[in-house]
Amino acid sequence: MTQKFQPPRGTRDFLSEEMIRREFVLEKIKQVFEKWGFDPLDTPAFEDWKLLSAKFGGGEEIKKEIYYFKDKSDRELGLRFDLTVPLARVVATNLDLPKPFRRYQVGKVWRYDRPGFGRFREFWQADIDTVGSNKPETDAEIMACTCDVFKTLGFKDQYIRLNNRKIVEGLVLKLGIKKDRVFDVFRSIDKLEKFGEDDVRKELKMKGVSAKAINEIIKFTKIKGNPKQVLEKAKKMILDQKIGLEGIKELEEMMKSLKALGFDKDVYIDLSLVRGLEYYTGPVFEAVIKKGKWSLAGGGRYDNMIKLFSGPDTPATGISLGVERIMEVMKERKMFIALKSKTKVFVAAVNDEVRRESVKIAKKLREKGINAQTDVMGRNLRKQLEYADSLGIPYVVIVGPKELKKKKVMLRDMKRKKESEVKIKDLIKKLS
Amino acid sequence: MTQKFQPPRGTRDFLSEEMIRREFVLEKIKQVFEKWGFDPLDTPAFEDWKLLSAKFGGGEEIKKEIYYFKDKSDRELGLRFDLTVPLARVVATNLDLPKPFRRYQVGKVWRYDRPGFGRFREFWQADIDTVGSNKPETDAEIMACTCDVFKTLGFKDQYIRLNNRKIVEGLVLKLGIKKDRVFDVFRSIDKLEKFGEDDVRKELKMKGVSAKAINEIIKFTKIKGNPKQVLEKAKKMILDQKIGLEGIKELEEMMKSLKALGFDKDVYIDLSLVRGLEYYTGPVFEAVIKKGKWSLAGGGRYDNMIKLFSGPDTPATGISLGVERIMEVMKERKMFIALKSKTKVFVAAVNDEVRRESVKIAKKLREKGINAQTDVMGRNLRKQLEYADSLGIPYVVIVGPKELKKKKVMLRDMKRKKESEVKIKDLIKKLS
Numbered sequence: 001m002t003q004k005f006q007p008p009r010g011t012r013d014f015l016s017e018e019m020i021r022r023e024f025v026l027e028k029i030k031q032v033f034e035k036w037g038f039d040p041l042d043t044p045a046f047e048d049w050k051l052l053s054a055k056f057g058g059g060e061e062i063k064k065e066i067y068y069f070k071d072k073s074d075r076e077l078g079l080r081f082d083l084t085v086p087l088a089r090v091v092a093t094n095l096d097l098p099k100p101f102r103r104y105q106v107g108k109v110w111r112y113d114r115p116g117f118g119r120f121r122e123f124w125q126a127d128i129d130t131v132g133s134n135k136p137e138t139d140a141e142i143m144a145c146t147c148d149v150f151k152t153l154g155f156k157d158q159y160i161r162l163n164n165r166k167i168v169e170g171l172v173l174k175l176g177i178k179k180d181r182v183f184d185v186f187r188s189i190d191k192l193e194k195f196g197e198d199d200v201r202k203e204l205k206m207k208g209v210s211a212k213a214i215n216e217i218i219k220f221t222k223i224k225g226n227p228k229q230v231l232e233k234a235k236k237m238i239l240d241q242k243i244g245l246e247g248i249k250e251l252e253e254m255m256k257s258l259k260a261l262g263f264d265k266d267v268y269i270d271l272s273l274v275r276g277l278e279y280y281t282g283p284v285f286e287a288v289i290k291k292g293k294w295s296l297a298g299g300g301r302y303d304n305m306i307k308l309f310s311g312p313d314t315p316a317t318g319i320s321l322g323v324e325r326i327m328e329v330m331k332e333r334k335m336f337i338a339l340k341s342k343t344k345v346f347v348a349a350v351n352d353e354v355r356r357e358s359v360k361i362a363k364k365l366r367e368k369g370i371n372a373q374t375d376v377m378g379r380n381l382r383k384q385l386e387y388a389d390s391l392g393i394p395y396v397v398i399v400g401p402k403e404l405k406k407k408k409v410m411l412r413d414m415k416r417k418k419e420s421e422v423k424i425k426d427l428i429k430k431l432s
Numbered sequence: 433m434t435q436k437f438q439p440p441r442g443t444r445d446f447l448s449e450e451m452i453r454r455e456f457v458l459e460k461i462k463q464v465f466e467k468w469g470f471d472p473l474d475t476p477a478f479e480d481w482k483l484l485s486a487k488f489g490g491g492e493e494i495k496k497e498i499y500y501f502k503d504k505s506d507r508e509l510g511l512r513f514d515l516t517v518p519l520a521r522v523v524a525t526n527l528d529l530p531k532p533f534r535r536y537q538v539g540k541v542w543r544y545d546r547p548g549f550g551r552f553r554e555f556w557q558a559d560i561d562t563v564g565s566n567k568p569e570t571d572a573e574i575m576a577c578t579c580d581v582f583k584t585l586g587f588k589d590q591y592i593r594l595n596n597r598k599i600v601e602g603l604v605l606k607l608g609i610k611k612d613r614v615f616d617v618f619r620s621i622d623k624l625e626k627f628g629e630d631d632v633r634k635e636l637k638m639k640g641v642s643a644k645a646i647n648e649i650i651k652f653t654k655i656k657g658n659p660k661q662v663l664e665k666a667k668k669m670i671l672d673q674k675i676g677l678e679g680i681k682e683l684e685e686m687m688k689s690l691k692a693l694g695f696d697k698d699v700y701i702d703l704s705l706v707r708g709l710e711y712y713t714g715p716v717f718e719a720v721i722k723k724g725k726w727s728l729a730g731g732g733r734y735d736n737m738i739k740l741f742s743g744p745d746t747p748a749t750g751i752s753l754g755v756e757r758i759m760e761v762m763k764e765r766k767m768f769i770a771l772k773s774k775t776k777v778f779v780a781a782v783n784d785e786v787r788r789e790s791v792k793i794a795k796k797l798r799e800k801g802i803n804a805q806t807d808v809m810g811r812n813l814r815k816q817l818e819y820a821d822s823l824g825i826p827y828v829v830i831v832g833p834k835e836l837k838k839k840k841v842m843l844r845d846m847k848r849k850k851e852s853e854v855k856i857k858d859l860i861k862k863l864s
Contacts, residue, residue: 006525012476013522022474035804036803045554050437054511100808111545135809260795279762359692
């Protein structure tokens with residue numbers, strides 16, 4: 001074999017420094033999820049492909065976007081592309097789960113997407129969902145918990161964009177567009193941010209929407225103000241459309257809940273938000289940062305999916321955090337402490353005579369919970385120091401025969417490049 | 433869709449209680465790995481299938497044992513079946529990694545195996561490996577760290593079975609068997625534990641080994657005693673076979689290192705251990721428990737694999753911990769604290785009037801790091817208590833209008849089934 005192998009296209013290795021960052025982020029996310037009463041779930045990496053395709057109406061098209069394969073018994077499988085489908089399956093088949101079922105799941109998902117900046121074929125998601133409650137409090141909690149994650153990670157400018165598809169539907173119906181065309185209009189509205197007003201106007205025109213209706217839709221999506229103002233202005237445009245008023249009522253309830261939860265200041269109602277996926281049934285929301293290029297989390301209510309997966313009629317709402325995007329922003333903003341290794345101390349030996357002694361000192365450090373390495377290459381002191389430096393290990397204990405006789409070692413602070421003689425018995429106190 | 437979907441054959445969902453156990457185990461494992469100076473690595477779930485097959489000589493047979501598939505550009509891929517191959521690829525292609533490269537990796541692997549008791553198609557492994565050192569200290573450290581993991585998890589009867597293939601090779605060569613037949617003999621010896629002495633004798637006879645040589649081999653594998661005694665007896669049987677004596681010398685060095693590390697009492701030399709995989713080049717070891725059905729971890733030195741993957745000639749040694757098996761034993765032995773939910777407190781509302789107040793109390797608890805849930809279903813108190821009970825949440829705070837007026841709530845201990853009135857401001861202290 002002369003070929004050198006790289007990770008498969010669109011995938012990456014995570015070496016120590018990157019992994020330490022990721023573990024830090026995932027750990028914080030899990031902690032906050034648990035603080036809000038969500039419990040962990042894990043599901044297999046692959047699922048029956050019929051289940052995966054069911055989310056999109058059961059067609060074959062999805063095969064183009066996922067990793068699809070057959071096992072040796074010709075079972076058709078696919079790597080999961082999100083964590084919502086597995087959740088819906090778990091709920092549809094485990095009928096005895098206490099409701100509400102509040103679960104979080106943190107894991108890899110796979111999509112056969114064109115790789116690009118911030119876009120990978122293997123990436124992480126972190127989801128919370130509450131299944132079994134149709135109350136606006138439930139959506140409010142999902143949003144509040146999401147905000148809490150961002151705050152805990154150290155963000156200061158995150159906020160939630162919130163809308164309710166029912167409100168937009170109310171407007172669209174009021175404009176005389178037929179119910180079966182509503183989602184098609186949503187699809188165009190969803191392109192506003194990415195392609196701009198002109199393109200969306202053209203597309204809506206091509207879809208046969210009247211110039212007057214297009215004007216109203218664009219005007220509607222531009223309504224600005226605090227939540228109360230936005231909802232009042234929306235009400236005036238929707239007039240007596242029942243579904244629209246129901247949507248407004250739900251958001252009013254949500255804002256009250258958010259206030260009780262202490263997160264009402266973090267949520268903005270944005271009537272241009274509809275999100276692209278067909279299965280959302282009402283509230284939709286995204287976590288964004290000021291001047292951010294992307295949303296960092298997205299979700300909404302999907303009251304029909306569990307029924308679609310042969311489960312009982314069960315309401316559900318949730319959000320998915322984009323771990324890669326969050327980490328990209330945190331890197332850009334230098335929100336990580338640079339840490340290349342988890343090792344705190346390298347215990348170096350001046351020569352072979354004291355090598356075993358250095359091992360014993362490392363043993364004592366480990367017994368006190370201090371992460372420690374020793375030389376396993378039989379190298380000289382200079383090489384040992386170079387190694388510790390290349391790994392970014394902050395402290396080196398230098399064990400030499402002279403110092404050992406005095407029951408002492410040298411302790412080197414690698415950043416400050418300073419050394420001092422320390423009694424072995426004081427070492428743990430110094431390093432803790 | 434009327435079909436109900438289960439997890440694909442041989443895979444499982446992990447609901448809350450099981451996940452809490454697994455996270456507990458994985459967390460402890462990672463902590464100990466880091467204490468010993470190993471740093472985290474992550475690699476993609478799938479690899480180029482040519483890489484996967486290279487470990488076994490590049491044949492097509494391995495396709496039967498792994499999940500193999502093509503992506504849309506006809507790239508041949510496979511889900512990883514262990515964490516050693518990805519490590520070898522990382523080392524072979526990242527030539528600038530400081531050596532020794534000490535990494536741990538904890539993750540899922542997939543094998544197309546016949547599912548059975550304790551055998552799954554998707555399962556977890558936790559590996560440590562040190563790459564770049566051929567010194568026996570390195571193997572000793574791997575074994576000591578493994579023992580430390582088991583001790584930290586609460587095991588009291590774990591020990592390491594250690595051998596060196598070089599010693600067995602020395603005997604086999606001394607018995608006049610040709611060098612190219614040595615691994616074939618190892619394969620038979622590897623079956624001793626599973627199939628017994630009679631079957632192994634028959635197999636060796638069929639392989640053309642003389643009756644006298646078979647007797648010697650069996651006698652050799654039965655040598656008992658402390659490490660020093662075993663190695664001395666082995667030496668007498670190997671006589672002047674250089675490779676065998678080299679192997680003995682290595683184990684002697686390893687035992688000295690293990691003594692300095694404080695783990696020499698946990699290691700037994702067992703000359704019947706050879707392990708089944710072809711790529712081990714010297715020391716092999718397994719972690720077992722007394723009266724255990726399986727080994728709970730297995731590894732050894734593999735000095736040729738990185739070269740095989742087009743990397744530079746680089747020695748390496750490591751071990752893989754079988755997370756599922758470890759968890760099975762811990763369950764059998766009741767080593768887990770029963771915990772069905774991470775939520776510590778459910779804040780219940782007696783009626784709708786105080787529901788928002790219950791949310792505010794939960795908010796205060798969360799701000800102090802206490803995992804708390806509230807009702808999001810608008811249910812009555814009885815239903816709320818039933819829900820908290822079904823989840824195994826240990827405490828319920830009951831918010832009622834009467835108590836609220838006195839700035840108090842009821843605190844219910846769900847296990848002891850006892851309630852007491854508590855001032856709201858004392859709640860955090862009571863629950864911390």
